[in-house]
Amino acid sequence: MTRRSAPERPRRYWLFKTEPGEFSFADLLAAPRRRTGWDGVRNYQARNLLRDELAVGDGVLIYHSSADPLAITGIARVTRAGHPDPTAFAPDSAHFDPKSDPESPTWYQVEIEAVIPLPEPLLRARLAAEPQLRKMMLLQRGSRLSVQPVTAAEWERILQLAGVRADW
DNA sequence: GCCAACGTTGGC
DNA sequence: GCCAACGTTGGC
Numbered sequence: 001m002t003r004r005s006a007p008e009r010p011r012r013y014w015l016f017k018t019e020p021g022e023f024s025f026a027d028l029l030a031a032p033r034r035r036t037g038w039d040g041v042r043n044y045q046a047r048n049l050l051r052d053e054l055a056v057g058d059g060v061l062i063y064h065s066s067a068d069p070l071a072i073t074g075i076a077r078v079t080r081a082g083h084p085d086p087t088a089f090a091p092d093s094a095h096f097d098p099k100s101d102p103e104s105p106t107w108y109q110v111e112i113e114a115v116i117p118l119p120e121p122l123l124r125a126r127l128a129a130e131p132q133l134r135k136m137m138l139l140q141r142g143s144r145l146s147v148q149p150v151t152a153a154e155w156e157r158i159l160q161l162a163g164v165r166a167d168w
Numbered sequence: 169g170c171c172a173a174c175g176t177t178g179g180c
Numbered sequence: 181g182c183c184a185a186c187g188t189t190g191g192c
Contacts, residue, residue, distance in 0.1 A: 142173040
């Protein structure tokens with residue numbers, strides 16, 4: 001039987017920032033099915049990436065910001081592509097946005113699933129000391145985007161530094 | 169706590 | 181559309 005396959009899209013890679021007091025990689029591991037909707041993103045550039053660029057199967061580095069230590073703590077993958085963020089319509093949510101119209105949603109999320117925690121947090125300081133990561137967006141001055149693209153070379157180097165196999 | 173960098177708001 | 185004021189992010 002023939003099957004018309006979608007044009008191949010190479011797997012892409014991303015980094016999600018999160019404050020661990022808000023939601024940590026441990027929280028993702030503890031979530032039902034180790035999955036969560038990555039809700040609460042309220043920045044248009046990050047929204048555009050979530051809505052338009054992330055695809056099922058993409059790799060995600062989970063990074064703890066405003067934390068001690070500042071570090072990548074785990075690997076996740078995208079299990080559902082961009083769809084409206086329900087917390088934008090929930091008056092009880094801290095992320096409620098009264099200006100967002102359910103008929104034309106402003107804010108989007110993806111669903112991710114924990115793949116594996118890093119054996120040890122991979123410290124920002126360690127990343128910053130790595131010549132091959134000098135151009136990584138996370139490490140650029142004033143880099144605030146909470147959903148960032150990661151190149152394949154950066155991804156591979158980071159998993160190597162973390163001592164994690166990339167064959168999932 | 170500081171403050172640079174960046175994003176958003178809103179008057180004009 | 182400009183841009184000053186203000187708010188937030190986030191490393192240090």
